[in-house]
Amino acid sequence: MSTTLSETNALDVLRSPPASKAALHPALGRWLLNGFVGLVLVFLLLPTVLVVPMSLGEAAYIQFPPEGLTLKWYQAYFSDADWMSATWFSLKIALATTLSATIIGTLASFAVVRGNLPGARALQALTLAPLIVPHIVLAVALYLVFAPVGLTGNFTGFAIAHTMMSVPYVMLTVSAALQRIDPALELAALNCGATRAQAFWHVVLPNIAPGVAAGAVFAFLASFDEATVAFFISGVDGKTITRKLFEDIDYNLTPVIAAASTVMVVLSLVLMGGVEWLRSRSAASTR
Amino acid sequence: MADVTAASSDRTAAGQLSRSASLALALPLVLLLVLAFLLPVAKLLMGSIFTPTPTAENYLRIAQEPIFLRILLRTVQTAAIVTLLAFVLGYPVALVMTRLSGRAAMLVAACVLIPLWTSVLVRSYAWIVLLQRTGVVNSTLMSWGLIDQPLKLIYTEGAVIVAMTHVLMPYMILPIFSALRSIPPELERAARNLGAGPWTSFTAVTLPLSLPGVYAGAIMVFILSLGFYVTPALVGGPQNLTIATLIGQQTTELLNWPFAGALAGVLLLVTLGLVGLFRRFLSFGKAA
Numbered sequence: 001m002s003t004t005l006s007e008t009n010a011l012d013v014l015r016s017p018p019a020s021k022a023a024l025h026p027a028l029g030r031w032l033l034n035g036f037v038g039l040v041l042v043f044l045l046l047p048t049v050l051v052v053p054m055s056l057g058e059a060a061y062i063q064f065p066p067e068g069l070t071l072k073w074y075q076a077y078f079s080d081a082d083w084m085s086a087t088w089f090s091l092k093i094a095l096a097t098t099l100s101a102t103i104i105g106t107l108a109s110f111a112v113v114r115g116n117l118p119g120a121r122a123l124q125a126l127t128l129a130p131l132i133v134p135h136i137v138l139a140v141a142l143y144l145v146f147a148p149v150g151l152t153g154n155f156t157g158f159a160i161a162h163t164m165m166s167v168p169y170v171m172l173t174v175s176a177a178l179q180r181i182d183p184a185l186e187l188a189a190l191n192c193g194a195t196r197a198q199a200f201w202h203v204v205l206p207n208i209a210p211g212v213a214a215g216a217v218f219a220f221l222a223s224f225d226e227a228t229v230a231f232f233i234s235g236v237d238g239k240t241i242t243r244k245l246f247e248d249i250d251y252n253l254t255p256v257i258a259a260a261s262t263v264m265v266v267l268s269l270v271l272m273g274g275v276e277w278l279r280s281r282s283a284a285s286t287r
Numbered sequence: 288m289a290d291v292t293a294a295s296s297d298r299t300a301a302g303q304l305s306r307s308a309s310l311a312l313a314l315p316l317v318l319l320l321v322l323a324f325l326l327p328v329a330k331l332l333m334g335s336i337f338t339p340t341p342t343a344e345n346y347l348r349i350a351q352e353p354i355f356l357r358i359l360l361r362t363v364q365t366a367a368i369v370t371l372l373a374f375v376l377g378y379p380v381a382l383v384m385t386r387l388s389g390r391a392a393m394l395v396a397a398c399v400l401i402p403l404w405t406s407v408l409v410r411s412y413a414w415i416v417l418l419q420r421t422g423v424v425n426s427t428l429m430s431w432g433l434i435d436q437p438l439k440l441i442y443t444e445g446a447v448i449v450a451m452t453h454v455l456m457p458y459m460i461l462p463i464f465s466a467l468r469s470i471p472p473e474l475e476r477a478a479r480n481l482g483a484g485p486w487t488s489f490t491a492v493t494l495p496l497s498l499p500g501v502y503a504g505a506i507m508v509f510i511l512s513l514g515f516y517v518t519p520a521l522v523g524g525p526q527n528l529t530i531a532t533l534i535g536q537q538t539t540e541l542l543n544w545p546f547a548g549a550l551a552g553v554l555l556l557v558t559l560g561l562v563g564l565f566r567r568f569l570s571f572g573k574a575a
Contacts, residue, residue: 029485029486030485033379033382033383034383036379037379037380037383037395040376040377040379040380041380041395041398041399043376043453044380044398044399044402044453044456044457045398045401045402047402047410047413047414047417047453048401048402048405048409048410048413050413050416050417050423051409051412051413051416054416103315104315104316104319105316107312107313107315107316108312108313108315108316110304110312111304111308111309111310111312111313112313114303114304114309115303115304115306115308115309115312115313116303116304116305116306116309117306117309117310117313118306123313123316123317126317126320126324126325127316127320129320129324130320130324132510132558132559132562133324133328133555133558134510134513134514134515134516134531134554134555134558135514135516136514136516136531136534136535136551136554137328137331137514137534137551137554137555138324138327138328139516139535140331140534140535140538140547140551141327141328141330141331141551142323142327143538144327144330144331144334144544145326145327145330160319160322160323161323163319163323164319164320164323164324167316167319167320171316196304196308221404225405225406225407225408227406227407227408227516227517228516228517231516231517232535232538232539242406242408245406245408245409245412246408246517246521249408249411249412249415249521250521253415257412258412258416261406261408261409261412261413264405264406264409265405265406265409268404268405268406269401269404269405271404272400272404276400
């Protein structure tokens with residue numbers, strides 16, 4: 001039942017069977033349901049939010065609630081050469097992945113949706129496969145191929161691996177956006193003398209921009225937050241922030257990890273919040 | 288499968304790209320997927336069969352040595368428990384989400400989506416902080432005087448189940464939420480007007496109509512937990528191997544590539560088999 005008091009609710013009351021012993025039931029049931037859901041939401045949110053106070057506590061070991069407020073763990077994170085090089089390495093890989101996955105995925109989506117492609121179905125299945133295949137399988141397979149040719153711990157190797165893993169997200173968002181726009185727009189541009197490329201650039205692209213942007217953000221996060229493949233194809237020098245986190249969680253559990261985690265969470269939330277905002281704006285404009 | 292091609296009927300030949308142009312646009316993607324995905328996976332699997340003559344020994348070893356069968360069974364069992372827990376905890380959340388509007392709906396959606404956008408590593412780390420000997424759970428219980436010795440919570444199977452349920456629950460909630468949202472509210476109202484109580488109208492109308500979403504969520508969570516590496520490795524530790532952490536161990540510590548390839552082959556076969564069976568229910572979007 002909706003929580004707003006509308007006339008339908010009033011009608012419900014009129015038409016519902018005479019209230020007898022059931023009168024207490026719905027209210028009690030709803031109260032129980034909401035209480036249960038409240039607990040589940042705490043379970044969902046608490047572990048994510050927990051890292052923030054932990055990164056601000058004084059003590060070197062984990063205390064809850066933390067005593068004293070300090071930024072020293074952030075200072076330690078930002079002044080540690082190892083953490084910084086891992087962070088920059090991850091950011092560079094994520095940016096390169098975003099660029100290549102967005103371009104490759106957008107062009108291929110256009111070919112699949114608007115084009116005349118033999119084996120389009122097979123290509124679709126192949127595109128989605130990296131989303132389905134367990135990351136551990138991808139990780140050891142890539143390591144097996146990359147190690148002999150010196151692509152482990154290497155920027156190019158990471159860009160290739162992460163682009164392959166991120167392209168499906170771009171394909172999904174861009175294909176959906178392409179299907180929503182009217183092909184007549186592009187036809188009109190072509191009939192007015194625009195070349196294919198001009199029509200794509202001036203007519204199609206502005207119309208699918210929200211889809212492309214969403215795909216780009218998904219690609220960035222899929223790369224930046226990716227842990228399993230990164231764990232296996234990192235090297236001693238070329239190490240991602242996720243590999244560094246993994247190592248420190250295993251061997252060196254200090255609040256610096258909480259500081260690094262908070263930085264990662266804030267970055268992810270800002271980016272995804274941007275996508276949600278884009279989505280709600282484009283949904284509002286198409287109505 | 289998400290349908291990426293538009294229905295061909297509503298396309299005019301005039302607006303279509305030529306075949307050569309389409310091929311040229313799709314070529315980078317095809318090259319990338321063949322070189323970075325198909326070839327490496329094929330090489331890994333071939334290595335488990337040809338050593339260099341064809342052999343089944345790597346696969347037989349999985350079936351014959353009790354320890355590996357035990358790990359396989361435990362992985363499947365853990366995935367089943369995680370899927371069930373995610374359903375029991377997640378369904379009511381999805382249900383309440385459909386009945387809310389405005390600020391309350393935003394708040395609940397944020398609780399579901401924020402974990403989804405947070406690195407799995409960060410969430411696994413949070414569970415370690417919660418569950419370790421001097422962790423939040425133990426110190427809270429001690430300060431309340433409920434226990435006088437810290438409980439062993441971390442590096443147990445229970446810890447893996449709790450952490451994986453937490454990590455994967457959004458994948459259960461979102462498809463159920465979109466299935467529930469697509470049910471016309473008139474149906475439940477009709478059931479109520481015909482005299483059904485809230486429980487009956489839920490079990491007779493809402494639940495059956497939302498089952499496609501339940502199947503989609505369940506299969507997603509089950510497949511993801513079968514092949515999950517990070518959380519079992521960090522929260523479960525070396526005593527609680529799953530098939531994924533076993534594959535990792537075989538490659539990094541024991542360098543037994545053919546056997547790791549066989550394990551990967553089994554995991555891949557099960558995963559693709561499940562996807563094939565339940566393809567109707569799956570649509571691959573990160574957010575519903």
